[in-house]
Amino acid sequence: MTETATATTARHVPADLSSRIQHYIDGQFVDSTDGDTFDVLDPVSNQTYLQAAAGKKADIDLAVAAAKRAFDDGPWPRMLPRERSRILHRIATIVESRDTRLAELESFDSGLPITQALGQARRAAENFRFFADLIVAQADDTYKVPGRQINYVNRKPIGVAGLITPWNTPFMLESWKLGPALATGNTVVLKPAEFTPLSASLWAGIFEEAGLPTGVFNLVNGFGEDAGDALVKHPDVPLISFTGESSTGQLIFANAAPFLKGLSMELGGKSPAVVFADADLDTAIDATVFGVFSLNGERCTAGSRILVQREVYDEFVERYAAQAQRVVVGYPHDPATEVGALVHPEHYDKVMSYVEIGKSEARLVAGGGRPDGFDTGNFVAPTVFADVSPEARIFQEEIFGPVVAITPFDTDADALALANNTQYGLAAYIWTNDLKRAHNFAQSVEAGMVWLNSNNVRDLRTPFGGVKASGLGHEGGYRSIDFYTDQQAVHITLGEVHNPTFGKSPTPPHEEIAEAAENEDG
Numbered sequence: 240m241t242e243t244a245t246a247t248t249a250r251h252v253p254a255d256l257s258s259r260i261q262h263y264i265d266g267q268f269v270d271s272t273d274g275d276t277f278d279v280l281d282p283v284s285n286q287t288y289l290q291a292a293a294g295k296k297a298d299i300d301l302a303v304a305a306a307k308r309a310f311d312d313g314p315w316p317r318m319l320p321r322e323r324s325r326i327l328h329r330i331a332t333i334v335e336s337r338d339t340r341l342a343e344l345e346s347f348d349s350g351l352p353i354t355q356a357l358g359q360a361r362r363a364a365e366n367f368r369f370f371a372d373l374i375v376a377q378a379d380d381t382y383k384v385p386g387r388q389i390n391y392v393n394r395k396p397i398g399v400a401g402l403i404t405p406w407n408t409p410f411m412l413e414s415w416k417l418g419p420a421l422a423t424g425n426t427v428v429l430k431p432a433e434f435t436p437l438s439a440s441l442w443a444g445i446f447e448e449a450g451l452p453t454g455v456f457n458l459v460n461g462f463g464e465d466a467g468d469a470l471v472k473h474p475d476v477p478l479i480s481f482t483g484e485s486s487t488g489q490l491i492f493a494n495a496a497p498f499l500k501g502l503s504m505e506l507g508g509k510s511p512a513v514v515f516a517d518a519d520l521d522t523a524i525d526a527t528v529f530g531v532f533s534l535n536g537e538r539c540t541a542g543s544r545i546l547v548q549r550e551v552y553d554e555f556v557e558r559y560a561a562q563a564q565r566v567v568v569g570y571p572h573d574p575a576t577e578v579g580a581l582v583h584p585e586h587y588d589k590v591m592s593y594v595e596i597g598k599s600e601a602r603l604v605a606g607g608g609r610p611d612g613f614d615t616g617n618f619v620a621p622t623v624f625a626d627v628s629p630e631a632r633i634f635q636e637e638i639f640g641p642v643v644a645i646t647p648f649d650t651d652a653d654a655l656a657l658a659n660n661t662q663y664g665l666a667a668y669i670w671t672n673d674l675k676r677a678h679n680f681a682q683s684v685e686a687g688m689v690w691l692n693s694n695n696v697r698d699l700r701t702p703f704g705g706v707k708a709s710g711l712g713h714e715g716g717y718r719s720i721d722f723y724t725d726q727q728a729v730h731i732t733l734g735e736v737h738n739p740t741f742g743k744s745p746t747p748p749h750e751e752i753a754e755a756a757e758n759e760d761g
């Protein structure tokens with residue numbers, strides 16, 4: 240039986256909650272040009288609690304035009320990095336000072352447990368601080384060719400960046416893109432996820448208060464196939480940074496192709512956590528329980544496939560299942576809650592359908608349905624399947640909920656083959672005390688990020704991103720700066736101009752032409 244939190248009230252509605260959300264374009268809150276709206280539900284009651292403006296192409300056109308004006312004629316791209324940095328630091332300070340309110344709204348809108356939403360609000364502030372610092376420390380390359388040339392990199396913002404984000408940790412993931420896009424001097428149009436527009440609507444006020452110039456930040460709410468699609472296909476948006484499902488990423492890739500846009504894709508995952516028999520089992524169990532059930536399991540880097548070496552398999556499964564049953568499912572606003580409510584009834588249905596599929600594919604050892612005491616709302620008991628075969632759908636497909644598949648293995652080679660046996664390649668977690676094995680495994684596993692004897696803890700300087708169907712390109716640290724800037728190379732001749740003379744002599748200077756061609760790229 241899953242333990243449940245004893246919350247006194249089932250649904251906590253934050254005070255002063257607005258009943259409508261508008262777009263924010265060129266410094267103004269506005270409705271959609273056609274007046275259309277969509278319902279936003281809270282995941283505990285699944286009742287509509289507000290109407291959000293449903294943006295379409297016309298709204299995206301207005302937002303992109305405002306962002307382009309701010310880029311072409313406004314001060315933001317031309318400011319000293321130090322001046323932009325000061326504004327970014329102010330944004331971070333404001334976010335920090337409102338972390339409790341932000342967490343309350345985020346938790347209400349998304350169903351994330353309040354304690355975890357609070358951590359995500361602080362991480363959002365940290366993202367702004369980090370890029371505020373990085374942009375003033377930015378160094379670029381200069382190359383000297385003695386007596387001949389100096390070459391230097393003139394790094395420039397690119398223009399209007401289109402930022403498209405998912406619902407799982409909305410505010411934090413938006414900060415992840417907004418921080419570097421703004422730090423580098425671009426202007427932006429943000430299209431947040433339609434399930435969770437609440438926290439995104441706070442950015443406008445925060446940015447205004449911090450002194451961000453008008454038109455630099457624009458927000459259009461709406462559905463992916465309307466507002467998102469129009470942003471991807473807008474000719475004045477040269478960059479799209481997208482986080483979401485792999486299938487959506489494929490579609491965006493195709494839609495952006497005729498425009499040859501810069502794309503950064505952070506996509507889905509089905510990451511392995513590999514537990515060798517020599518691992519510290521207590522820590523490995525704690526970490527793998529947290530690794531899949533934190534953030535309601537709605538976590539791209541969740542270790543949702545646990546591979547366990549046969550010698551410790553039975554013990555691991557028994558202890559893991561017992562601990563999973565003790566995970567506290569509860570109302571999102573309750574600080575005792577460890578797993579809250581899934582974001583939306585559509586997503587709840589998807590996760591529950593995988594729970595049913597799992598029952599026909601593997602051995603259910605914990606959860607498997609609604610937790611006791613929660614007859615309504617999107618609550619799913621932490622669910623554990625053991626003896627999962629690599630062909631099973633619950634081994635191969637991203638569920639994005641509190642559901643985990645456990646599979647035994649015998650040798651290092653078996654573990655590696657199992658770990659790599661999905662279309663995804665986002666993260667991998669390895670639990671062993673054997674140094675050589677840890678590093679050899681880390682270097683062979685098909686994953687953009689590997690944690691050895693560690694949960695998902697990332698220093699903001701390190702690259703973030705996946706391989707295979709989990710993404711394209713890496714963000715994080717200076718890699719984000721690279722994505723949001725153009726590195727123009729400037730070459731200056733210092734000495735004599737080195738080019739062979741064409742068209743002056745009946746006999747072309749063969750040797751001179753060959754020597755010049757050696758230093759040219761076509």
Ligand code: NAD
Nearest residue numbers: 404405406431432463467468483484487505506507508539
């Ligand atoms: P999603 O792909 O359904 O939607 C993401 C965003 O894309 C939303 O804003 C949506 O409106 C928009 N969108 C949808 N169709 C579009 C289209 N045709 N054109 C333009 N925009 C469109 O994803 P989701 O369900 O919101 O989020 C969950 C997914 O995100 C999971 O697969 C998860 O693994 C992934 N994710 C990845 C990372 C990462 O960093 N790799 C981080 C968080 C979440």
